[in-house]
Amino acid sequence: MTKAEKKIIIIEDDKHINRLISYNLSKNGFRPESVYDGREAMHRLSGENFDIVILDIMLPGIDGFHICKSIKENPAAFKTFVVILTARAESQDKIYGNLVGADYYLTKPFSVAKLMEVINDLIALREKDFSIDTHKTMAKPGVSN
């Protein structure tokens, strides 16, 4: 599976930041999809299973924690990694992110390079999982500033 075939969705209401992530992922060979509010995101996620979800928390409509929780509660989306990318930098928010099952928690302002690295790592982890094809091991949720 090539990078271009990986399904990545960017859920971010700030158009500038959405475009920034999208541009850089494209540069990395992915073909990300962009969504700008919570409701639309839920709609997209219910129809398809993504490999990686880049998720903002303070979204109009439905907030990111809620979206993350619904992904993690959906058995069909067991392959999906969720990377939270948010301006909510309080430790209790990070704890809450962990609680709803986020695989990575990045706070704004963030380093583009770091975000790319996290995504590449997660993709690699998933690849490894499926090449060994034994019982799958979930990636350990990481936290970074």
Next chain:
Amino acid sequence: MKISLHWKITFIFCSIFILALLSGYLYLSPRLAYYFESGLQDSLRRELMLGRDLLEASLGPAGSGGNIGDADMLARKIGKELGLRATIIALDGTVIGDNVLNKDEIAKLENHADRPEIQNALKNGFGISKRYSYTIRKYMLYMAASFGKARPAGILRLSIPLEAIASLEAQLQKTVIFTVFFVFLLCLGITFVISIFVSRPLIEMSKAARAVAGGDFSKKPAVYSNDEVGQLARAITDMSDEIKDKMEKIKSESTKLDIVLSSMFEGVIVTDQAGIIILMNPALKKLFFIDYDPKGKRPLEVIRNTSVQDIVDRILQGKQRLATEEISVTQPEEKILQVNGAAIIRNNSLEGTVLVFHDISELRRLEKIRQDFVANVSHELRTPVSSIKGYAETLLEGAIEDKENARDFVSIIHQDSDRLAKLIDDLLDLSKIESGKMKMAFLPVDAAALIKRSVAVIENQAKEKNISLKADLPAQLPKIQADETRFSQVMINLLDNAVKYTPEGGTVTISTSIKEKFLQVEVSDTGIGIPESDIPRIFERFYRVDKAHSRELGGTGLGLSIVKHIVQSHGGQVWLKSEPGQGSTFSFTIPLA
């Protein structure tokens, strides 16, 4: 049986009087009878001597012998003269004259020689006897004396009924009884007066003491004298005053406590050492909608909350002296209460608990607003910084060579820097206004000029969107009392919004009117409008109907909250009417100069 002091005194006094009187009577009465009798005897004797002399003078010479006719006539004469019974008896005992009996009766009379007075008179010339007379059927006193010139010629006897003495005695008795009765009445009167002096003050004192016991301090025994009774009265008065003072002090303390408890905003419960409620203040009753007296019940029965009962239990079991718990109640209203419990300890022993309930809902709500604000500020600041940082990084990583996008990215950096700068300005303004540190000079200023100047600032922006900006101002507008800069800020913010949220080709109109002592300014647009559900929150900080749209337009969501603060600091008001899809009208008032 209760006999009053008054009657006791009366009884004793009367008894003493009557006893004295009776003993006087008993002592005197026989003596008086004797005295009367001897007086009677004396006068009878004198009369007897008188009668004898009379007889002797009328008799013929000695030895001429008795003449019965004469004797009887003499007896009648003497008897008549002395007003007594007079009898003349011959020496042999034959009655020869009597003024009470007629001749026949005299003739029928038995011989009187055996009568003791006659015998004595015959023997000694004088005799006396007291006895019952069958002749006239009365107790009589008889007195007899012999008469005659040389030798006795006969005997004159006078008699008087002893009745006189008896009636005299009866008279005396009557007098005594009458006197006793009179004295008794007198006694009553006297004791009545005495009782006024002795028992009245005592009665009054007892009344006063009873009144004090009943809580009435107005009755005071009048002080009559300086003696023991007077002292007692004074002592009672002092005591009553003292008690009154103490009671008043206690009463005023308890009313003070009452006032404090009932005017307290916090709810208070006091329980005894068994955990039974002995006091609950009105605030707490209101808080829990308790409309009955909860005294005698346990807290759990009245406030159906186990945490509250738990605090009481823990304190009463001695586990804690102070306990704090936050409880939330949903009925009748959702509230967060902080309950502080403390042990009531007197003389080293636990006497109960006191619980104070603070309603901290508002505190928590404000805390939440503050937290939300902080989170919002952080979010609003981090977002443009992320964008600037990210695009700069991307450009440096090579996008600078990407001719297609590089210009865009730089322009985004430029936009977001502006947004950041504006955000910082707005936040500073807001914090200055809210903390009261914003310097505002309220001076009479020309509203028309300020409005025109604000319109000029927005004109370009409007032109770009092909929006017509109309200022519908009357020729003569009165001056307003306002801070020039802040008033312009309000106008610019409202005009900026109107232009921002109105699609191309729309219209923005400014109109003014005078409302009492205020100038009312209205900014209407033909824009997208605001949904009814968003209107109540529209003046909140960071509140935006469509966040993405507003942000795209460079908005921070602080504009309207700044407007509201500034208008309110001027003493005016701001409000809006809006119809989604039709447009909005924002109105505010500013005091006239």
